[in-house]
Amino acid sequence: MRPMHPPIDSKLPRVGTTIFTVMSRLAAEHGAINLSQGFPDFEPPTRLTELADHHMRQRGGAGNQYAPMTGLPSLREAIAAKVAEYYGCHANAETDITVASGGTEALFCAIQATVRASDEVILLDPAYDSYEPSITLAGGRAVHVPLQRPGFGIDWQRLSDAITPRTRLLIINFPHNPSGATLSRDDLDTLAALLRDTRVFVLADEVYEHMLYDGRRHHSLLSQAELAERSFVVSSFGKTYHATGWKVGYCVAPPALTQEFRKVHQFVQFVVATPLQAAIADFMRSCPEHTHELPAFYQRKRDYFAGLLAQTRFRFEPAHSTYFQLVDYSTVSDLPDVEFARLLTTQHGVAAIPISVFSEDGAAKRERIVRFCFAKHEATLDAAAARLRLL
Numbered sequence: 001m002r003p004m005h006p007p008i009d010s011k012l013p014r015v016g017t018t019i020f021t022v023m024s025r026l027a028a029e030h031g032a033i034n035l036s037q038g039f040p041d042f043e044p045p046t047r048l049t050e051l052a053d054h055h056m057r058q059r060g061g062a063g064n065q066y067a068p069m070t071g072l073p074s075l076r077e078a079i080a081a082k083v084a085e086y087y088g089c090h091a092n093a094e095t096d097i098t099v100a101s102g103g104t105e106a107l108f109c110a111i112q113a114t115v116r117a118s119d120e121v122i123l124l125d126p127a128y129d130s131y132e133p134s135i136t137l138a139g140g141r142a143v144h145v146p147l148q149r150p151g152f153g154i155d156w157q158r159l160s161d162a163i164t165p166r167t168r169l170l171i172i173n174f175p176h177n178p179s180g181a182t183l184s185r186d187d188l189d190t191l192a193a194l195l196r197d198t199r200v201f202v203l204a205d206e207v208y209e210h211m212l213y214d215g216r217r218h219h220s221l222l223s224q225a226e227l228a229e230r231s232f233v234v235s236s237f238g239k240t241y242h243a244t245g246w247k248v249g250y251c252v253a254p255p256a257l258t259q260e261f262r263k264v265h266q267f268v269q270f271v272v273a274t275p276l277q278a279a280i281a282d283f284m285r286s287c288p289e290h291t292h293e294l295p296a297f298y299q300r301k302r303d304y305f306a307g308l309l310a311q312t313r314f315r316f317e318p319a320h321s322t323y324f325q326l327v328d329y330s331t332v333s334d335l336p337d338v339e340f341a342r343l344l345t346t347q348h349g350v351a352a353i354p355i356s357v358f359s360e361d362g363a364a365k366r367e368r369i370v371r372f373c374f375a376k377h378e379a380t381l382d383a384a385a386a387r388l389r390l391l
C-alpha cells in the first residue's frame with residue numbers, strides 16, 4: 001500500500017539504530033549477560049536517591065516546576081566549586097556553566113552553536129556515536145582522524161594535517177571511550193600550540209573525568225588556560241553518580257560561547273529535571289568523598305575483571321580509565337568484530353560492543369577488538385567470565 005504521507009527525505013540517511021541499543025536488545029532476547037552498553041548494574045548512592053525523593057516531595061515551593069533555563073543556581077555553584085577544586089579553573093556559575101540533559105544534549109548544543117553549513121569538524125576515531133549525526137544536522141562535515149595504535153593517543157601529525165581554513169571544531173574525548181586512553185599535561189600544551197593561530201573551537205567530552213586508575217590524573221581542558229578560552233567542556237553526572245538514567249550533565253565554556261550554547265539549549269531542552277538537579281547539588285556539597293573515592297572504587301572493579309579475563313584466551317592491557325575494557329579476541333576467532341560480538345551474545349551469552357563501528361577508517365574494521373563494560377557487580381562479572389572461559 002502506498003503511504004499517505006509525502007516521501008520523507010532522511011536528513012540522516014546513514015544513521016540506523018545505535019549499536020548500544022542493538023546489542024542491549026540482542027542481549028535481552030538471548031538472555032545474555034550484558035557487558036555491552038555502558039551502565040552500572042548497581043544503584044546510585046542511597047543518599048543521592050533520598051535527596052531526589054526529598055526534593056520531589058517538597059510542598060509549597062517550585063521544586064517540581066521548571067528550573068531556570070541555565071540550571072539551578074545551587075547546582076551551577078557546586079559545579080564551579082568542583083572545577084576549581086579539581087582543575088584550578090575559576091568558572092563563573094552565572095556566565096560559564098549550563099546544566100544540560102546529559103552529556104549528549106550538551107554535545108549536541110555545542111555542535112549546533114558552532115558548526116555552520118560546509119564547516120569541517122575533526123573527530124578522533126574511534127569516536128562516540130552521537131558526534132557525527134549532530135554535525136550532519138548542523139550542515140557540517142566530519143573529518144575523521146584515527147587515534148594512534150597501540151595506546152590510542154593523538155597522532156599529532158595527522159591531526160595537524162587535517163586542520164584547514166574550513167575547520168570549525170575539534171571534538172576530543174578523554175578519558176577515552178572505548179580505549180581508556182588519557183591525555184597528559186604535555187598533550188594539552190601541544191594541542192594549545194597547534195590551535196593557537198587557528199579559528200578552531202574545541203569540544204571536550206570529559207564524561208569519564210573521575211575514573212582514572214593507577215595514580216593517573218585527569219588533565220581537563222579546563223586546567224589549561226589557553227585551551228579553556230576556546231573550549232566547551234562537557235561532563236555527565238550519570239557516569240559519576242551511577243545514574244545514567246537521570247541524564248543530567250553540564251557544559252563549561254567562556255561567556256561568549258556559553259551565550260551561544262544557551263541559545264540552542266533553550267529550544268532543545270529548555271530545562272533539566274528540577275528535583276534531580278537539586279539532589280545532585282546537595283549531594284555534591286554534602287558528600288564530596290564520592291568523587292574522591294570513585295577512582296579506587298572502579299579500579300577495584302577493573303582489577304577484579306582483569307583477574308577473571310586473565311583466565312580466558314582474550315588478550316588485553318588493563319584499562320587506564322573509564323569503565324570499559326578492550327580485549328583482543330584474535331586468538332579466539334577470525335570473525336570481524338561486529339559478527340564476533342553478535343556470536344558472543346547469541347551463542348556464548350555475553351554481550352560486548354564491536355569498536356569498529358566508531359571508526360570510519362577501514363583499518364579499524366580489521367582489528368579484532370571488542371569492548372566490555374565492567375561497571376557491574378562482581379557476581380555479574382563472575383558469571384560473564386565463566387562463559388568467556390569456555391571460548
Ligand SMILES: Cc1ncc(COP(=O)(O)O)c(C=O)c1O
Binds near residue numbers: 038105
Ligand atoms: C564518550 C561519551 N560521551 C557522552 C556520553 C553520554 O552521556 P550522557 O548519558 O550523560 O548523555 C557517553 C555515554 O555513554 C559517552 O560514553
